[in-house]
Amino acid sequence: MTDRPSPDPAAPTQELVSDVFARDCTSRAAFEDVTSKWASLVLLALGEGRYRFNALRRRVDGVSERMLSQTLQTLEGDGMVTREVLSTIPPRVEYSLTPLGARVAERLRSLADLLESSVPEVRAARERYRG
Amino acid sequence: MTDRPSPDPAAPTQELVSDVFARDCTSRAAFEDVTSKWASLVLLALGEGRYRFNALRRRVDGVSERMLSQTLQTLEGDGMVTREVLSTIPPRVEYSLTPLGARVAERLRSLADLLESSVPEVRAARERYRG
DNA sequence: CGGTATCCCTAAGGATACTG
DNA sequence: CAGTATCCTTAGGGATACCG
Numbered sequence A, B: 001m002t003d004r005p006s007p008d009p010a011a012p013t014q015e016l017v018s019d020v021f022a023r024d025c026t027s028r029a030a031f032e033d034v035t036s037k038w039a040s041l042v043l044l045a046l047g048e049g050r051y052r053f054n055a056l057r058r059r060v061d062g063v064s065e066r067m068l069s070q071t072l073q074t075l076e077g078d079g080m081v082t083r084e085v086l087s088t089i090p091p092r093v094e095y096s097l098t099p100l101g102a103r104v105a106e107r108l109r110s111l112a113d114l115l116e117s118s119v120p121e122v123r124a125a126r127e128r129y130r131g
Numbered sequence C: 001c002g003g004t005a006t007c008c009c010t011a012a013g014g015a016t017a018c019t020g
Numbered sequence D: 001c002a003g004t005a006t007c008c009t010t011a012g013g014g015a016t017a018c019c020g
Helices: A026-035 A037-046 A053-059 A065-077 A099-117 A119-130 B026-035 B037-046 B053-059 B065-077 B099-117 B119-130
Strands: A081-086 A092-097 B081-086 B092-097
Touching: A026 A037, A026 A065, A026 A099, A026 B037, A026 B099, A026 B119, A037 A053, A037 A065, A037 A081, A037 A092, A037 A099, A037 B026, A053 A065, A053 A092, A065 A081, A065 B119, A092 A099, A099 A119, A099 B026, A099 B099, A099 B119, A119 B026, A119 B065, A119 B099, B026 B037, B026 B065, B026 B099, B037 B053, B037 B065, B037 B081, B037 B092, B037 B099, B053 B065, B053 B092, B065 B081, B092 B099, B099 B119
Parallel strands: none
Antiparallel strands: A081 A092, B081 B092
């Protein structure tokens, strides 16, 4: 974001038109990556601070080792998460958010807060709907 | 939300402790519902205004009839979307957001905006990651 | 137009075992 | 501890056809 050259009105606007609705847009892929079942919870957890692998696994209730590993790789690939290997015995690996990841996590937190406080409303709606 | 009785400090705080990290919490289920692949895009679309079924299908690039129908039912069940049948010939069905759905859509919009404007950063991260 | 029903296939994802 | 590898099951989801 900050490493883009200052906008030149005459230059082609390559990515200023990115659209999350478009099937092949990178923004939609990134959106799906960060909102996927486990990634969103991982980002929320890392929004609380850095975590080691197994601590993260305990925090994100229900995630398997496989899915956690896979999710972390995707998020690292998208530039949301930083992976740091500490050369200790036994080995430690710590995960934390990049600046971009932190901005994403903030917005996910805002959404989670809303839903956590809307549980009674959602429950009422469900009962009304199911009859 | 507004149909809850005014908070009584002595009353049991049943849902004030809802936690999106807990496997069996309604807030986590609702969170997964609204962040699921198609639901999030449907909510974003309806954040722009009401839509009829096929218009919505065109707006949400790539969704099948089946998934759109299914997604709309889930969102209606959770109290996010209102379905209105107009008795005209041919029949029209219009979908719009409830107040809760609108609040959710706002937050999803905020997340989508961020990712749309972060495309260059995500792309750069991906290239760095893949080498 | 606005769906539902059926069929089918792929990929998400859990369990378990094993490695650096 | 922090994973990868393998196996296997389930469910997400596309295509098609049909109905009110």
